[in-house]
Amino acid sequence: MIRALLTRQLRFAIFRCPRVCLIKSTIWSRRGHSSNLLPVKTMHNTPHIPDEKRKRVLIIKPGYSETLDPDESGIVSLGDILRTTVILHLFPSDQYHVTWLVDKRGIPLLKGNTHIHRLLAVNPFTPHLLLSEWFDIVVNFEKEPGICAVSDRIPAWRRFGFRLDPQSHAAVAYDHSDEALSFTNDSTAKRKKAKSWSEILYEMLGHKYTGQPYLLGYQPKSEIHYDVGMNHLIGKKFPLKRWPEAHWQQLNEMLSQRYSVCWQQGDNDINDYIEWIASCRVLVTNDSLGLHIALALGKPVVALFGPTIATEVAGESLIKIAPPLDWDCIPCMETVCHRGDPCIAHITVDSVAKAVAGLLEKS
Numbered sequence: 001m002i003r004a005l006l007t008r009q010l011r012f013a014i015f016r017c018p019r020v021c022l023i024k025s026t027i028w029s030r031r032g033h034s035s036n037l038l039p040v041k042t043m044h045n046t047p048h049i050p051d052e053k054r055k056r057v058l059i060i061k062p063g064y065s066e067t068l069d070p071d072e073s074g075i076v077s078l079g080d081i082l083r084t085t086v087i088l089h090l091f092p093s094d095q096y097h098v099t100w101l102v103d104k105r106g107i108p109l110l111k112g113n114t115h116i117h118r119l120l121a122v123n124p125f126t127p128h129l130l131l132s133e134w135f136d137i138v139v140n141f142e143k144e145p146g147i148c149a150v151s152d153r154i155p156a157w158r159r160f161g162f163r164l165d166p167q168s169h170a171a172v173a174y175d176h177s178d179e180a181l182s183f184t185n186d187s188t189a190k191r192k193k194a195k196s197w198s199e200i201l202y203e204m205l206g207h208k209y210t211g212q213p214y215l216l217g218y219q220p221k222s223e224i225h226y227d228v229g230m231n232h233l234i235g236k237k238f239p240l241k242r243w244p245e246a247h248w249q250q251l252n253e254m255l256s257q258r259y260s261v262c263w264q265q266g267d268n269d270i271n272d273y274i275e276w277i278a279s280c281r282v283l284v285t286n287d288s289l290g291l292h293i294a295l296a297l298g299k300p301v302v303a304l305f306g307p308t309i310a311t312e313v314a315g316e317s318l319i320k321i322a323p324p325l326d327w328d329c330i331p332c333m334e335t336v337c338h339r340g341d342p343c344i345a346h347i348t349v350d351s352v353a354k355a356v357a358g359l360l361e362k363s
Contacts (some may be wrong), residue, residue, distance in 0.1 A: 005302075006345050007018060008152040009306065013313060020183050020314070026091050030291055034078050035040075035282075037316075046213055047160060049143065054094075054095055054096055054151075055095065055096050055097070055099045055136040055137065056094065056096075056097050056135045056136050056137070057091050057096050057097065057098045057099065057102045057135060057136065057138075057139065058099045058100075058101065058135045058136045058137070058138045058139065059084070059087070059098065059099070059101065059139045059141075059148065059153065059158070060138070060139065060141065060142055060151055061080075061081055061084045061100065061101070061105040061139075061141045061142065062076070062078045062081075062101060062102050062106070062122050062142060062147070062163075063076040063078060063080055063081040063102065063208060064076060064077075064103065064142055064144055064147070065077075065106070065142055065143045065144055066080045066311075067080060067084070067141045067143075067200075067201065067232055067329070068180055068183045068184060068190065068191075068200060068292055069184060069333075069362065070184045070185065070187075071214070071323040072114045074308065075235070075236060075237045076103045076106065077237070077270040078105065078106055078109060078270075078289045078296040079289040079291070080111055080291045081102060081106040081110070081177065081278060082109050082214055082289065082292045082293065082296065083114065083197055083198065083201075083214055083217065083292050084141060084177060084201065085109075085110070085115075085214050085215040085216070085296075086198045086202075086209075086212055086213070086214050086215070087201050087202065087205060087322065088113070088115035088116070088215050088278060088315070089115075089203060089212040089215070090202075090207060091115060093115055093117070093344050094112060095312065095361075096137075097118075098115060098117055098118070099116075099117065099118040099119075099120060099125065099135075100114050100116050100117060100118070100119055100120070101122060101130070101241075102120070102121070102122070102333045105119070106185070107119060107121060108217075108218060108270040108271055109192050109216065109217060109218070109270060109351065110217045111217045111218065112217040112218055112290065113215055113216070113217035114223050115215055116217070116336065118324060120165075120192070123323045124362050127150050129148050129222075131153060131155075133154070133155070134154075134155035134156065135155070135156045135157075136152060136155065136156065136157050136158065137157070137158050137159075138154055138156040138159045139159075139160045139161050140159070140160070140161040141161050141162070141165070141201075141204075142161075142162065143171035143181075143184065143197070144171075145164055145169055145170065145171065146163055146251075146268050147185060148163055148164035148171050149164045149311075151163065151164075151166055151243045156172050156306060156350030158203050158253055159174050160175075160177065160204060161172055161174055161177055161204060162172075162174070162177065162181065175202050175206070176205065176206045177204045180200050180201075180202070180203070180204050183200075187333060187346045190309070190330055190333070191309060191333070193309075193311065194311055195211070196309070196311065196312055196313065196314040196351065197210070197220075197312040197313065198314065199314075200334065202363075205218070213296060213298070214295060214296035215296070216274070216293065216294060216296040216297065218270070218271050218273045218274050220271075220274050220277075220278035220306065221275070221278075222275045222276070222279040222296070223279065223281040224279060224280070224281050224333065225260075225262070226261065226262040226279060226280045226281065226282075227255075227259035227260045227261065227278075227280075227281045227282065227360060228255050228259050228260070228261045228262070228281070228282050228356055228360075229261075229264070229276065229277060229279075229282070229284065230248060230251070230252060230261060230263045230264060230268070230284055231264050231277070231283055231284060231285035231286065231288065231290035231291070231294075232248045232263065232286070233242075233246075233264050233286075233288075234288055235289070236289065237335070238287075238307065238308065238313065239335065240306065240334065240335060240336070240337055240342055240344065241286045241287050241288065241307060241308055241344065242286050242303050242344070243286060243344055243345070243347060244342075244344075244345050247345070247347070247349055247352075250349045251349050251352055251353060252272070253283070254349060254353045255353060255356060258357075259356075261279060262276070262279070264276070264290070273289075273290070273293070274297075275291055277290060277293050277294050277297060277299065278297055278299075280299070280362065281299075281300070281360065281363055282300045282301070282356055282359045282360055283299050283300070283301050283302070284301075284302045284304075284352060284356060285301060285302070285303055285304070285306055285344055286303075286304055287304070287308045287310075287313070291303050291313065295313075295315045295318065298317070299317070300317035300319075300359040300360075300362070300363055301317065301318045301319070302319045302321065302355045302356055302359065303318060303319070304321050304344060304347055304352070305320055305321065305331070305344075306321045306322070306330070306331070306342065306343045306344025306347070307329055307330070307331050307332050307334060307337075307343065307344065309333070310322055310333050317359065317362075317363075319354060319355045319358070319359065320360055321347055322347070322353060323344060323345075324344040324346065324347075324348075324351075325343055327339075327343060329343075
């Protein structure tokens with residue numbers, strides 16, 4: 001629906017050329033207030049530098065398509081939004097004024113981020129606003145043709161990520177992004193790559209990744225209450241990523257003999273979810289949003305991988321466990337197991353319990 005509206009509004013913008021728009025757009029500044037289309041004035045933790053002396057950056061990452069996946073599901077990927085925040089280290093707030101375009105469901109992950117000065121939620125009028133502004137840098141990590149078309153027409157000096165091919169009406173790459181785009185078209189190349197997601201995002205911007213963490217907007221206040229958090233739920237997009245329920249129950253029985261264990265909480269509120277993860281000393285998780293939140297918080301994590309690519313995720317206190325199998329289909333990146341025997345079910349409870357115990361001893 002939002003994509004269709006964006007495309008419709010783009011046509012309106014192209015043919016009628018509205019350079020001034022007097023319609024209110026949903027904007028969040030770092031103070032959390034809504035604003036009209038006048039420049040958003042915000043308070044900064046860094047020494048104040050007038051906006052005209054900082055470069056203006058637009059990051060387009062609503063979360064509609066995962067940057068390195070041929071994603072057509074239409075499901076907003078909150079995990080992809082969060083792991084894209086790693087590029088914010090390249091735009092320190094004393095030198096850059098950053099605007100981030102995001103789906104409204106991703107606002108809680110970004111709101112309060114000190115590297116972001118303005119959050120724009122996608123709505124039918126967003127193209128009008130963006131076409132009336134200018135930026136020094138536009139970073140578009142969305143491959144949806146309508147979004148690429150809007151991005152290409154926003155006045156800017158430099159562009160990174162994806163653009164629209166006017167002949168094929170498909171996404172193509174700007175400089176530095178050819179390899180990233182190839183991963184969306186060649187599943188074999190994607191499966192065999194050894195680079196992390198963060199490393200590839202940095203390369204798309206012409207930089208070398210040196211281990212920078214994700215940057216979470218919401219800062220939890222919870223203290224440690226549990227030794228182990230069981231992040232057992234999974235989204236609708238990739239049901240095969242979920243370790244079987246029976247395995248989770250067995251792990252709970254095994255760990256509860258020595259440690260305090262808590263099952264996943266905050267399913268309906270991202271802030272509550274972040275608070276719960278913060279309250280756990282170690283997190284056991286599928287490859288999901290919780291994994292990325294835990295890494296952003298610097299938590300020790302035991303992550304279970306099966307149909308997805310373990311090399312895409314990296315962290316200092318991260319133990320990745322994959323099925324002890326030599327199947328040539330792993331990782332398949334599919335939503336349905338054609339073998340009828342999901343590989344992730346072959347990860348043993350003992351191996352996970354041992355990894356958790358090792359992290360708890362270190363922490």
